[in-house]
Amino acid sequence: MWIEEVFGFSKRERNGTITLLLILIFVWFLPDLFPDVPEIDPSGLQEFRQKLASLDQPRDSSLRTEKSLPVDTTSFPNEQIQTGHTGAGTGYFRFDPNELSASGWKKLGVNEKTIRTIHHYLEKGGKFKSPGDLKRIYGFSEQDYKRLSPFVSIASDRPDSIHSSRFRRIPEWKQNYPPASNKIVDINAADTSVLISLPGIGSKLARRIVNFREKLGGFYAVDQISEIYGLPDSVYAKIRDRLSCTSGQLKKINVNTADYEVLSQHPYFNYSQARSLIQYRQQHGSFIKVEDIRKIFLADEKWYQKVSPYLTIN
Numbered sequence: 001m002w003i004e005e006v007f008g009f010s011k012r013e014r015n016g017t018i019t020l021l022l023i024l025i026f027v028w029f030l031p032d033l034f035p036d037v038p039e040i041d042p043s044g045l046q047e048f049r050q051k052l053a054s055l056d057q058p059r060d061s062s063l064r065t066e067k068s069l070p071v072d073t074t075s076f077p078n079e080q081i082q083t084g085h086t087g088a089g090t091g092y093f094r095f096d097p098n099e100l101s102a103s104g105w106k107k108l109g110v111n112e113k114t115i116r117t118i119h120h121y122l123e124k125g126g127k128f129k130s131p132g133d134l135k136r137i138y139g140f141s142e143q144d145y146k147r148l149s150p151f152v153s154i155a156s157d158r159p160d161s162i163h164s165s166r167f168r169r170i171p172e173w174k175q176n177y178p179p180a181s182n183k184i185v186d187i188n189a190a191d192t193s194v195l196i197s198l199p200g201i202g203s204k205l206a207r208r209i210v211n212f213r214e215k216l217g218g219f220y221a222v223d224q225i226s227e228i229y230g231l232p233d234s235v236y237a238k239i240r241d242r243l244s245c246t247s248g249q250l251k252k253i254n255v256n257t258a259d260y261e262v263l264s265q266h267p268y269f270n271y272s273q274a275r276s277l278i279q280y281r282q283q284h285g286s287f288i289k290v291e292d293i294r295k296i297f298l299a300d301e302k303w304y305q306k307v308s309p310y311l312t313i314n
Contacts, residue, residue, distance in 0.1 A: 091107065091108070091109070092108070092147075092148075092151050093107075093151060094151050094152075094153045095108070095151060095152065095153065096128075096152075096153055096154055096155050097118070097128040097133075097134060097152060097154075098122065098127060098128050098154070098155065099155070102115050102119070105118070108147075108148055109144070109147070110140075110144060110148075111139070113139055113193055114137065114138075114139040114140055114144075116193050117137055117138055117139055117140075117192075117193055117196060117203065118137055118140075120193070120196045120197050121137060121196075121202075121203075124199065124200075124202075128152075128154060129154065130154065131145075131149040131152040131154075132149075134148070134149065134152070136203075137203065138192060138196075138203030138204075138206070138207065139203075182242060183242075184242055184243070184244045185197075185198060185239075185242055185243055185244070186244050186245070186246055187209070187213070187219050187222065187225060187243055187244070187245055188213065188218055188219050188245060188246050188248045189246065189248075191210065192206040192207055192210055193206075195209055195210070198239045198242060199235070199238050199239060200232070200234075200235035200238055200239065201235070201239065204230070205228065205230060205231060205235075208228050208229060208230065208231075209225065209228055212227070212228055212267065215265065215266065215267050216251075216266070216267055216268075216310065217250050217251025217252065217253075217266075217310055218248055218249070218250045218251060219245050220245065220250060220309045221245055222240065222243045222244065222245045225239075225243060227267075250309060250310060251310070252310055252311060252312040253266065253310055253311055253312070254311075254312055254313065254314065255277065255281070255287050255290065255293060255311050255312070255313060256281065256286040256287055256313055259278070260274050260275065260278055263277060263278070266307075266310065268303070268306055268307040268310065269307070272297075272298050273296070273298050273299065273303070276296045276297040276298055276299070277293060277296050279297075280295065280296045280297070286313070287313050288313070289313060290308055290311050290312065290313055291308075293308075293311065
């Protein structure tokens with residue numbers, strides 16, 4: 001009959017209908033399978049905010065762990081400048097990174113090498129304008145930043161600071177770390193903290209110098225410093241007379257045994273020169289003397305003079 005033809009279902013259609021009904025039933029009861037999300041207690045949230053706000057409240061002067069910085073009072077004998085506030089927590093206090101002494105940094109758990117880097121940065125005219133500037137200091141870890149950033153109080157941001165040209169504040173760190181002398185720096189022995197003491201050399205350039213030295217295998221001439229990527233000519237001219245280069249042991253490459261990977265990793269070998277040297281060695285045998293590398297393709301005299309101190313046939 002026509003009713004059966006219109007409303008009748010095939011076996012496939014019946015199976016599909018049953019499956020669809022089962023899915024709808026599952027979706028209907030799905031919310032009951034998960035626990036309700038607990039509501040936030042407004043009173044507890046308010047209590048947390050009050051505790052957080054209390055960290056910024058000044059404490060009594062008897063609780064201070066960092067003494068006030070010395071101030072030149074010759075021009076204002078009857079006036080005082082208040083600097084710094086202690087903060088909450090044992091061993092922590094409010095501090096200005098532009099004025100904190102070496103002993104203060106040590107109390108906060110910062111290592112000696114990082115302290116020297118901070119003071120070299122300040123000696124060169126650097127200034128911390130916000131807590132985030134501490135991240136720019138080489139060696140200042142993310143863990144130290146998270147610990148100490150809540151206690152940073154920059155003088156220009158404090159409401160109790162006095163801004164006047166006649167108030168001359170003398171940072172205590174300058175007494176602990178006098179300006180670096182013009183001593184000669186050995187570029188084959190200096191680490192990043194020593195290199196940062198040079199004018200115009202920051203933490204990034206200091207790391208580049210050390211990394212370049214390690215890839216080269218040591219410096220044989222002061223002029224090689226001018227090859228450092230990102231080093232301005234004006235800065236090199238300033239520091240040139242303060243640099244020396246010891247005749248230390250250079251790390252050398254055996255041109256008769258070195259593979260492509262060893263050659264290409266050296267700063268003075270490019271892809272074509274490394275491949276050309278290996279191809280010449282495969283065709284003509286081992287080099288008898290270092291000077292024989294002049295015979296390889298793309299080996300001009302300027303390049304030979306630069307790279308030959310790092311090569312050997314033994």
